[in-house]
Amino acid sequence: MYCVKCGVKLADTEIECPLCGTVVYHPDIAREKAESLYPGKKYPRAGITPRWPQVMFTVAFLLPLFIVLLCDIQFNLGITWSGYVIGALVLGYVAVVLPSWFKKPNPVVFVPCDFVVTALYLLYINLVTGGKWFLSFALPVVCGVGAIVITVVTLVYYVRRGKLFIFGGAMIALGAVILLMEFLMCITFEGVKFIGWSLYPLITLALLGGALIFLGICRPARESMEKKFFI
Ligand SMILES: [Zn+2]
Structure with missing residues (x-):
């Protein structure tokens, strides 16, 4: 008996290929108790994840952070522009x-x-620049987008079914957030008038999201789409 994937010779007792891990099944050979050709304990599989890439990334993150901080303090006697750089670095690191x-x-x-972290970073920029846009604009938009993304991630991660409904619903909700965003821009920034540009993405997203939900409900339509696009 040979492994279908890597071609290595196997004992008839083997449940999976010791080399590549492919599950072994031969319909004509009954699996009997016998010695394995390759003693499993002698060749342990590489299961331990090395930590050095993370350590390297952390150094690559801390090094520019301190350089930027020192330069800023050296020339400006305080944290001025380096705050933005450090905020962006922290955001990248956390993500x-x-x-x-x-x-x-x-x-x-x-x-x-x-x-x-994104909300805190925006709050920092808002405070440093003396802006008045965090509470009435940035925070609600981050919360709105965050709520949609977190809902989608949670549902996909735990439910693992009904993806069409999840993504369809998320698209419609995103359209609503864009509409809210335009409204918030009007009340936050002077001189910005509500002209309704956000209605275009809202309508587009609502149609796309509606189509996904329709495909979720209507099985024949879904199957014909799957055949068309080979999904
Ligand atoms: Zn194999």
């Missing part, structure tokens, strides 16, 4: 490197973290 420290990063935990 990309932080989850990789965990064996099985749960997106339901990490995605909300990203939005919290």
Whole structure:
């Protein structure tokens, strides 16, 4: 008996290929108890994830952070422009490197973290620049988009079914957030008038989202689409 994937010779007792892990099944050979050709304990599979990439990324993150901070303090005697750079670096680190420290990063935990850090970063910019747009504009938009993304991620991660309904609903909700965004821009920034540009993405997203939900409900339509696009 040979492995269908890598071609290595196998004992008739083998349940899976010791080399590539492919499950072994031969309908004509009954699996009997016997010695394995390759002693499993002698060749342990590489299961330990090395930590050095994370360490390297952390150094690559901390190094520019300190350089930027020192330069700023050296020339401006305080934190001026470096605050933005550091904020962006922290945002990138939380979004990309932080989850990789965990064996099985749960997106339901990490995605909300990203939005919290984004909101804090915007709050910082707002405070430093003396803007008045955080509470009435940035925070509601981040919360709106965050709520949609977190809902989608949670449902896809835990429910694993009804993706058409999830994404369809998310598209319609996103259209509503864009409409809200235009409204908030009008009340936050002077000179911005409500002209209704957000209605175009809203209508487009509502139609697309509606189409996805329709496909979710109507099985014949879904099947014909699957045949057409080979999904
Ligand atoms: Zn194999």
